[in-house]
Every structure is written in structure tokens, then in C-alpha cells.
Amino acid sequence: MDTVAASQPAFRFADLEDRPVLVTGGGSGIGAAFTEAFARQGARVAFLDIAREPSLALVATLSGQTRHPVEFIEADLSDVSQIRSAVAAAAERLGGIGVLVNNAALDDRHEFLEVTEEYWDRNQAINLKQMFFCAQAAAPHLIADGRGAVVNLSSISFLLNMGGLPSYTTAKAGILGLTKSLAGRLGPDGIRVNALLPGMIVTERQKALWLTDEGIAAMIDRQCVKRSLTAADMVGPCLFLASSASAGMSAQWITVDGGTL
Structure with a gap:
């Protein structure tokens, strides 16, 4: 289980306290860092994940340490019916959804000449399709919240001409298009949509x-920054985009790559 390197960030976004936050893929890696960070900001947090054991371990680790218990909802996000059920369950447990962090992804390497139609469709379902349907399922709750925020996780990989994961990089490029489109559609409803x-x-x-x-x-x-980047480096930018500190930002993206680009 990968969690935030420094468990309690030095920065605090007071308006995130008691906010209902849903994180997809929140049981390990960067997603676990987000789950922990929002919980330590005092938010009411639920996360969706297909991996049961690391997710339960994260909940156990955070038990009694945060203002609100962290809620784990098991779901296969490649299945739209499970997305809808899981998002509805999260909204019920949290009393709504004010922030959606679309983090879930699968960055397995794959050889271009060996990719089958079935692999492509499965990979796109995990890396791009589910983001659309998570946002669609969460939208009524975000609208009801009145100041909703969506943070979509993309990647610089599609900008680096990487040949070893073409379906993944295609999806990550598509997430920026999705971010711009959702920002235009949901902005009049008071919802901001940005990407990392x-x-x-x-x-x-x-x-x-x-x-x-x-x-x-x-x-x-x-990189310009001469050290390895970890999940902890993504936390501050994500909290910023979810909070009122970025109230005037939508249809934008923040690159956190140590200056690689």
C-alpha cells in the first residue's frame, strides 16, 4: 500500500473540512495518497476500488485518525452498472458528493503489434470510459452541492512519444478533451472541471x-527537480483544485512532472 509520504501535509484547505469527496481507484498508489490527504483535511471521504485487500488495509490504517471514517466501496469501474451503483452508494454514505477525483487507471505496458481488439476495449474502459461515466453518475450530486469540483488524472506520457503503452497514452490524451468538454457543460451548474x-x-x-x-x-x-517524484507530490495540487483556492479555475490542467516538459 502506497500512502502519502508525510502523512499529514503542512498545508491546510479549511473549506475541505466536512466536504463529501469521492476518489476513484483510491485504495493504492496515488489514489491512496488522495484518499488519505482528503481524510486528513477533515473531509468525508469515500473511495472506489476493485482491489479489496489493500483498500481494507488503508481503511484500517486511517481508522480513528481522521475526523470522519473513510468509506470503501468495492467496484469494477469497467462495468458501467457497477459505476452507477457505487457512486449512488457513496453519495448515500457521504450525504452527497461535492468533489470527484477521477483517479482510477491501469498503466500496464503493451506491445503495439500484439494489441487485440479485446485488449484495446478493456484498456479504454478502464482508463477513459469509466471517467466519463463516473462524472455522469456524480453530476446530479455535484450540481445539488452547488460548488462541485472534478479533478481528472491524466499523464504527461502521451507527450513523450512513449511507444510501450499506446492504448494508455491515447486514453490519457483523451482525458484532456473530456475535461474541457465537461467543464463547458457543467460550468453553468456551478461545477469546475480540471485535470492533473x-x-x-x-x-x-x-x-x-x-x-x-x-x-x-x-x-x-x-527533470529540473533532481529527485524522484512520489504520490505525495500530487497531493497539494489535487487539494488545490478541489478547494475554493482554485474557485476561478476550470477547463485547465496542472502538470506535476518536476520540470520534465
Whole structure:
């Protein structure tokens, strides 16, 4: 389980206290960092995830440490019916939804010449399609909230000509189009929609599956900030976009890549 490196960030967004926040893919990696950070800001937090064991472990870790208990709802976000049920359950448990963090993704590597139609459709369902339907399911609750915010997680990967994960990078590019469109549609209802573009965020999963010491060193050499970026580096920007500190921002994105671009 990857959680925020410094469990309690030094910064505080007072308006997030008691806010109902829903995080997708919130049980591990960057998502767990978001879940923990919002909970430690005093928000009422629910998260959706397909992985039961790390999600329950996160809930147990945070139990008794935050203003409100953290709610875990198990769901396969590639299934639209499960999305709708899970978002409805989250709204019921939280008493509404004021912030949606569309974080869930799967960045598995895949060889272009070997990608099948079935793989492509499954990958797009996990990385792009579910973001649309999570936002659609949450929209009535965000509208009722009156000052809703959506934060979509994209990536700089589609800007780096990376050849090893073409379906994923396509989805991450599409998320920016989705962000702009949703911002235009939902802005009149008082909902702001923005995106975050992480650079190479070093998580335990990535180190176990494909990141090498050499690869990490090469990216640090390319960055202006000469250290590895972790999930903790995404927390401040996400809290900012979810809070009233960014009340005048919509249809925008923030790049958090240590200066890679």
C-alpha cells in the first residue's frame, strides 16, 4: 500500500473540512495518497476500488485518525452498472458528493503489434470510459452541492512519444478533451472541471513491475527537480483544485512532472 509520504501535509484547505469527496481507484498508489490527504483535511471521504485487500488495509490504517471514517466501496469501474451503483452508494454514505477525483487507471505496458481488439476495449474502459461515466453518475450530486469540483488524472506520457503503452497514452490524451468538454457543460451548474498531469511518479507497483534504478535516474536527469517524484507530490495540487483556492479555475490542467516538459 502506497500512502502519502508525510502523512499529514503542512498545508491546510479549511473549506475541505466536512466536504463529501469521492476518489476513484483510491485504495493504492496515488489514489491512496488522495484518499488519505482528503481524510486528513477533515473531509468525508469515500473511495472506489476493485482491489479489496489493500483498500481494507488503508481503511484500517486511517481508522480513528481522521475526523470522519473513510468509506470503501468495492467496484469494477469497467462495468458501467457497477459505476452507477457505487457512486449512488457513496453519495448515500457521504450525504452527497461535492468533489470527484477521477483517479482510477491501469498503466500496464503493451506491445503495439500484439494489441487485440479485446485488449484495446478493456484498456479504454478502464482508463477513459469509466471517467466519463463516473462524472455522469456524480453530476446530479455535484450540481445539488452547488460548488462541485472534478479533478481528472491524466499523464504527461502521451507527450513523450512513449511507444510501450499506446492504448494508455491515447486514453490519457483523451482525458484532456473530456475535461474541457465537461467543464463547458457543467460550468453553468456551478461545477469546475480540471485535470492533473503527473510525470514519473515512483510507486511500489511500478518499481516491482518495470521501473529500474537506471530508468529512474534517467528521468531525474531529465527533470529540473533532481529527485524522484512520489504520490505525495500530487497531493497539494489535487487539494488545490478541489478547494475554493482554485474557485476561478476550470477547463485547465496542472502538470506535476518536476520540470520534465
